[in-house]
Amino acid sequence: MKILLCISNVPDTTTKIRFKDDNKEFDAxxxxxxxxxxxxxxxxxxxxxxxxxxxxxxKISVALVGDKSTEPTIRKALAIGADDAFRIDSxxxxxxxxxxxxxxxxxxxxxxxxxxxxxxYTSSAVxxxxxxMLEWPSVSSVSSLEIEGDEVKIRREIDGGQxxxxxxxxxxxxxxxxIALEPRxxxxxxxxxxxxxxxxxxxxxxxxxxxxYESFELPPPKADVKLVDEENVKELVELLKNEAKAI
Amino acid sequence: MSVLAYTENWDGKFKxxxxxxxxxxxxxxxNLNTETVVASIGAVEEEELKKLGNYGADKVxxxxxxxxxxxxxxxxxxxxxxxAEKENATVLVFAHNFTGKAVAPRVSVKLKAxxxxxxxxxxxxxxxxxxxxxxxxxxxxxxxKINSDKKILTLFQNSFEIKETENKASIEEFTPELTxxxxxxxxxxxxxxxGKILLTDAEIVVSGGRGMKGPEKWxxxxxxxxxxxxxxxxxxxxxxxxxxxxxxHVGQTGKIVAPNLYIALGISGAIQHLGGxxxxxxxxxINTDKDAPIxxxxxxxxxxDVHKVLPQLIEAIKEVKAEG
Numbered sequence: 001m002k003i004l005l006c007i008s009n010v011p012d013t014t015t016k017i018r019f020k021d022d023n024k025e026f027d028a029x030x031x032x033x034x035x036x037x038x039x040x041x042x043x044x045x046x047x048x049x050x051x052x053x054x055x056x057x058x059k060i061s062v063a064l065v066g067d068k069s070t071e072p073t074i075r076k077a078l079a080i081g082a083d084d085a086f087r088i089d090s091x092x093x094x095x096x097x098x099x100x101x102x103x104x105x106x107x108x109x110x111x112x113x114x115x116x117x118x119x120x121y122t123s124s125a126v127x128x129x130x131x132x133m134l135e136w137p138s139v140s141s142v143s144s145l146e147i148e149g150d151e152v153k154i155r156r157e158i159d160g161g162q163x164x165x166x167x168x169x170x171x172x173x174x175x176x177x178x179i180a181l182e183p184r185x186x187x188x189x190x191x192x193x194x195x196x197x198x199x200x201x202x203x204x205x206x207x208x209x210x211x212x213y214e215s216f217e218l219p220p221p222k223a224d225v226k227l228v229d230e231e232n233v234k235e236l237v238e239l240l241k242n243e244a245k246a247i
Numbered sequence: 248m249s250v251l252a253y254t255e256n257w258d259g260k261f262k263x264x265x266x267x268x269x270x271x272x273x274x275x276x277x278n279l280n281t282e283t284v285v286a287s288i289g290a291v292e293e294e295e296l297k298k299l300g301n302y303g304a305d306k307v308x309x310x311x312x313x314x315x316x317x318x319x320x321x322x323x324x325x326x327x328x329x330x331a332e333k334e335n336a337t338v339l340v341f342a343h344n345f346t347g348k349a350v351a352p353r354v355s356v357k358l359k360a361x362x363x364x365x366x367x368x369x370x371x372x373x374x375x376x377x378x379x380x381x382x383x384x385x386x387x388x389x390x391x392k393i394n395s396d397k398k399i400l401t402l403f404q405n406s407f408e409i410k411e412t413e414n415k416a417s418i419e420e421f422t423p424e425l426t427x428x429x430x431x432x433x434x435x436x437x438x439x440x441x442g443k444i445l446l447t448d449a450e451i452v453v454s455g456g457r458g459m460k461g462p463e464k465w466x467x468x469x470x471x472x473x474x475x476x477x478x479x480x481x482x483x484x485x486x487x488x489x490x491x492x493x494x495x496h497v498g499q500t501g502k503i504v505a506p507n508l509y510i511a512l513g514i515s516g517a518i519q520h521l522g523g524x525x526x527x528x529x530x531x532x533i534n535t536d537k538d539a540p541i542x543x544x545x546x547x548x549x550x551x552d553v554h555k556v557l558p559q560l561i562e563a564i565k566e567v568k569a570e571g
Binding site: 011013014016017019037038094095096099116117119120121122123124125126127128129131132133136137138139140141143153157158159160161162163164165166167168171174177178182208209210211212213214215216217218219222223225226227228229230233234236237238239240241244246247 | 255257317318319320321324343344345346348349350351352353355356357359360361362363364365377379381382383384385386387388389390391392393394395401431432433434435436437438439440445447451475487493494496499500501507508517518519525528529531532542543544545546547548549550551552555556559560563564566567
């Protein structure tokens with residue numbers, strides 16, 4: 001059995017978002033790039049599954065659509081424990097384009113895992129689009145995944161509760177928080193080994209781009225907080241009732 | 248031509264979110280001078296389907312196939328794509344919730360319709376089609392242009408005002424064309440949250456951070472939530488420590504919420520947390536540290552110990568509620 005992790009290269013979650021060129025483009029100066037947090041948790045879970053599979057899961061691969069500047073992020077995924085990697089050498093133009101790039105590669109795998117969203121353009125779309133292009137089932141908002149024999153047992157969050165779902169292979173798991181407790185941190189040995197693991201660069205295929213960013217905006221600045229004395233809690237409640245009309 | 252909204256149901260009932268979606272679809276349909284059609288999947292009584300008319304639906308197309316009882320991404324997407332084709336829908340509207348995120352991307356591929364996820368208002372322009380959506384986990388907005396003939400939007404919760412109309416909706420049953428190959432996942436167990444206000448539905452959210460000082464100190468927070476009819480939530484360190492279940496975690500990697508009122512108790516306000524709550528209409532912060540970043544995002548605040556403030560706050564709210 002083989003598992004493919006689709007990962008994104010995103011700004012660190014503490015990044016203060018800024019734009020440049022008249023708000024036409026994201027300002028990447030000084031930004032630290034990381035593996036998208038949900039993808040990192042998914043990778044951690046995939047490695048746990050492989051380690052507990054007694055050799056049944058033979059390979060964990062990662063795939064990323066991006067230019068050469070994303071390679072440190074890919075190397076980090078290899079250092080965490082993925083066996084090999086594929087970089088599709090193109091800008092990730094939009095979700096539809098990215099899913100098309102991943103499609104050919106994904107066909108050779110039994111389980112494809114994607115994070116529920118990427119921390120940059122946050123469309124929550126690539127995993128779902130990819131599964132439809134492959135005509136595979138998808139299970140989304142997955143918060144736990146176990147393999148028992150040939151059956152995959154999944155716990156997923158729905159609007160208003162949780163479900164236990166079983167899925168046939170092959171399928172796409174779109175994962176969220178809970179899938180693994182903590183992302184794995186690469187050890188020195190992993191970092192050394194990652195240098196020797198294959199990072200295959202793949203030429204992009206011709207694919208349509210359906211959307212384009214025209215411009216960006218930051219939310220309007222917030223007015224100063226109104227502070228109420230801790231001895232005068234009643235005043236806060238009155239402000240909430242009469243001024244904010246929130247209670 | 249039509250604008251098609253899809254709303255899920257909860258045990259055969261619609262809720263505020265459904266009406267918000269229909270009102271939003273109606274606003275777009277008016278601009279395009281076309282019909283508002285709503286798709287429903289699963290067992291919903293005719294009376295309940297008709298209610299969608301009150302918010303602008305001209306027609307409700309209901310797929311009642313027993314096999315579609317539980318959400319399954321593949322057959323749901325297929326059903327909705329078939330309805331969209333039958334109704335000649337040019338704009339499709341979904342909720343930006345678990346269901347919408349599960350289904351909309353698949354429908355997008357089926358119809359080759361460009362997707363704008365997490366939109367907060369109607370398009371600013373129809374030709375070209377340009378719409379504002381949230382990006383960078385709620386920290387910024389983008390104006391995105393959709394180039395395809397058909398468009399799919401997922402609407403961020405609590406971003407559009409519900410409007411009642413005088414519409415009467417016609418109801419039409421629909422039998423989707425599905426095969427066994429569409430059902431390759433099976434729901435084994437459903438655990439619905441009962442007797443609790445759902446975080447994503449709540450008008451008011453009461454949330455605790457590390458400043459609560461321990462899992463055994465949540466009693467007053469829960470009491471406050473009860474008095475306000477609020478849902479409870481927490482910050483990431485609290486869910487990571489196992490003080491509260493991870494379903495309660497709000498923030499960049501947890502849930503993104505947008506209630507009318509968000510009360511942050513003992514939460515310092517890391518940038519990742521603020522990303523998940525900054526769309527709330529009013530934010531109240533109570534924290535001992537006057538320099539905590541949460542106060543920069545809050546509308547109202549008290550610098551003080553949550554455990555001293557909470558009992559007073561509960562009493563003061565009870566009094567205000569009693570006055571009516």
